[in-house]
Amino acid sequence: MAWLRDSDRPVLLSVVFWLTLGVTVAINLMLPYPVRDRVLFFADVALLCGLWLVLPWRSGQGRLLVTPAFLAGTFVLGLVGAIGTQVPLMLLGVANLALVYGMRTAAAILAAFGVSLVAVPLLFYGRTIVQALADLTMTAVLAAFSMGMASAVLRARQLAERVRELTVAEERARIAAEMHDSVGHHLTVIKVGLENAERFRDRRPEAAWEEVRQAKDLTQAALADARRWVRALRPLALNGDLGSAALQKLADSFSGTGVTVAFEVEGTERPLEPDTELVLYRVLQEGLTNAVRHAEAKTVRGTLTFEKGRIVLVVADDGKGFGHGHGFGLSSLSDRVKALGGTLISGNLAVGFELRAELPS
Incomplete structure (x- = not known):
């Protein structure tokens, strides 16, 4: 209805x-x-x-x-x-x-x-x-x-619709830049390490094997980064789903990262404006990505709450907290939330870090 x-x-x-x-x-x-x-x-x-x-x-x-x-x-x-x-x-x-x-x-x-x-x-x-x-x-x-x-x-x-497209393009450009920095850095170090291994292979074989082992570890890290960014680049409408269904699928897509991710909806769900859905999607994406990549968290919980006249999304993890949420898109994300008349609050918990977005609906 x-x-x-x-x-x-x-x-x-x-x-x-x-x-x-x-x-x-x-x-x-x-x-x-x-x-x-x-x-x-x-x-x-x-x-x-x-x-x-x-x-x-x-x-x-x-x-x-x-x-x-x-x-x-x-x-x-x-x-x-x-x-x-x-x-x-x-x-x-x-x-x-x-x-x-x-x-x-x-x-x-x-x-x-x-x-x-x-x-x-x-x-x-x-x-x-x-x-x-x-x-x-x-x-x-x-x-x-x-x-x-x-x-x-x-x-x-x-x-x-044009603003929505430009927003998505801007977000993809930001993610692409971060992907270049993270994966590109790993590949550069791997290249140098393998060159050292080649140089050490006859005179210092133990050192050569150590370089190979480090390159292997960095390769795994680069592959994990690439997979995370591929998840992040998935569009808002996942298999035609919007609203909480899209957020649930985003949360599920992080299940292979080694972090336990839970997502729940409280209150009676109602249709939301497309811009509101997109911002909520990006808030959850930012919270999950930061928790997996920087916080060394074991669990992350996302809660979407439908209240009278507003909607609240909270992303909380049990990671190391201080510092891991700064400088990774929260500033631009906060501007986008404010543009819709909402607020974005981030800060440390007793254990972990919390990202909280409140938007009118």
Whole structure:
């Protein structure tokens, strides 16, 4: 039932819908309609309320027939006692059409609606051309508002997706730089050690074998580093999972590092904004990577807690604590948390180190 709390539903359009529907109901109650018409009117109002709650607000969400049904419901509302106030509701349906099917489809529907708005009153209700054009002008103003809102929402989504992509690219660049420093350093030392072994092999064979043993140990360390960074470069949506499922898979991916990793969720999980999910993913990733790489920890526990109005992620280990969490991306990560209105706190525990992110939700 997460779609009932659809975060993609624009707040302003939702406010306009409920206000307009409230005004429509109030006007209907003040006028002396027959009982049959009033029953039909309130049945249609109830239908529109239900359809509004399940309208899709992004392409690919399914429920695509809900929008045409909503538009049909707003049209029927005008036939059973809306006194013209159904027009803003119809335009909200067109705005939804723009978000789900695209601006061109919505514009075509609006053009057809504009033609009918002039033709129907002239042909069936005895309206003059001046009156019909006056209605069309008012509708055009409201249509410009609804289409402008839809266009702004689409543009904001494109910008958010672009920022998300740039953030991921920046994170990958940082990880690539650290991978170069760690693995590159190991390979450089291995190369020097093997060159020494080659030089010592005849005159000092024991020293040569010692260099080989050190190179072997460094090779294992370099391989472990490479595997950790490959895990870190995995995308946010692991096998299509998001939210706590993606965090759980990230925690599971560290199971081969020799550190016991546990992850749990407290509270009732709810859908989160994509940027919030990404930051939480990076916080857990940073906490796990630092604990495995720098803290010499034996266990790490991640806890994701859903509280009223906020979400908290805590990553705690039983490692050596002081110093291991500094200088490894926490500064930039803190900036990203603050950009979403949250806080990132890190510090030593009695035993180990804790990373705590609090974000609004």
